[in-house]
Structure formats: C-alpha cells, structure tokens
Amino acid sequence: MAQISNVKLMEQETLETGSGVASRQKSQNKVVYAFIKRTADFILSLLASIVLLVPILVVALLIVLKDPGSPIYVHTRVGRDRKPVKIVKLRTMRKGADKLEDMLTPEQLEEYKREYKIRDDPRLIGWKKPGDGDKCFGARLRQLSLDEMMQIPYNVLLKGNMSLVGPRPILESELDENYTPEQQELLLSVKPGLTGYWQAYARNDAMYEDGKRQQMELWYVQNRSLWVDIKIIFATVSAVLRKSGV
DSSP states (O other), X not given: OHHHHHHHHHHHHHHHHHHHHHHHHHHHHHHHHHHHHXXXXXXXXXXXXXXXXXXXXXXXXXXXXXXXXXXXXXXEEEOGGGOEEEEEEEOOXXXXXXXXXXXXXXXXXXXXXXXXXXXXXXXXTXXXXXXXXXXXXXXXXXXXXXXXXXHIIIIIIIIOOSEEESSOOBOHHHHHHHSOHHHHHHHTTSOOEEEOHHHHHTGGGSOTTTTHHHHHHHHHHHHOOHHHHHHHHHHHHHHHHHTTTO
C-alpha cells in the first residue's frame, strides 16, 4: 500500500511539474511575442512614416481645399489598461460633425447610437444626397483607409500607445454598452491596433447588434500570435484593395 501511495504521489508531482513548466513556457512565449511585436511596430511604422510623408501632405491639402479648416482630427479613445489614447486621423467629415443632432435625422441618430457609425453618413466631406456615403470624397478616404495614415507616425511610432495590429480603439461609452466587465478587462489587456481581426475579415459586415464584432475582437486577444498578426496585415491590404466590408 505504501508503494502504491508513493507511486501516486510521484505521478501527481510529475503532473504538477509538467504543468508548471508549460505555464512558464507560455509566459516566456508571451514575453518574446511582446518584444518582437513592439520591435516590428517600431521598424515598420518608421519605414511607413517615411513612405507616407508625401501622401499625408497631399491628402491633408485636398481636405483643406474641399472643406476649409484643420485637416487633422483628434479624438480620445480607450487604450490598454483603460488609459485614454488620443487618436490622430486625417479628417473625413465636415466641420461641426460632432453636433449629431444638427446633422443627422432621428433614424440616422438611432443607427449611430447602436453601432457608432452610419453607412450613408451625411457628415462626410463631399456628401450631397442620399447614396453619396459610398462615393463622396470622405467615403473614398475611409474606403482606402487613407484617413488612418496619421496614426502610424503619431500613435504607433512616437507614442507607442497603439500597435499595427490589435482591437479597434473605441469610445468609453461604446465599451460600456457592448462589453461585459470581464470582456472589457480582456479587451483592454492589449494595445489597440491600426488594424485588427474584425477590420481585416469583416469590418462593417460584423456589427455590435448581433454580437459578431465583439466576438471577433475578443477572439484576437485570446489567440494573438505573430502568425495571426501577419495574416491580419495581409488580409487588411486585400480588404482595402477590394473595398470589402466598407
């Protein structure tokens, strides 16, 4: 009996040791992944910033010509560990677009409150009549993700409060209305990204209302890896070129 007990004790210790080794290995993998990811963010965003300097200046000039005013739009979103992140973008909407009640119909306002975006948005630069939300100047900038260019040199490279790949940075109210406290903690455990699983594979085809957007964002946080990030970057390029889900 004593021998049997000793064998069982040894088996238990082996299992516990194996579990401890696996846990340490997983922790080490996360550290390596975080280091490689930040290094890649810095190098790639530095190169991209150099390449995008002229396009940013050209698009900024076009914005001013079409709708006089600052071509830059700054908005505060929720970042990692719930720290506020100032997102810098090239402006796609006309001045005064934040005055929702003045520029949207009751139906459009209701749509915005549900999804925090509108498919045919009359606030876009160049919008004149229903249907222009897919073809006006502001819409074109969004379809090609040109409005996101400023985030590369500012948020990813200089501030380091965003990554090239991660969950989409969202508003505090957007977070509270669509995620449970446990989901919020998980979502905010990583840096928000310039692009992500939801944007690359679904974009406007996955909504808050049916829960698909939340599922995709949380799936990325739980399954993120270098290979997943690489696939998302290539999928994003493909989605932009095909104008998929915009």
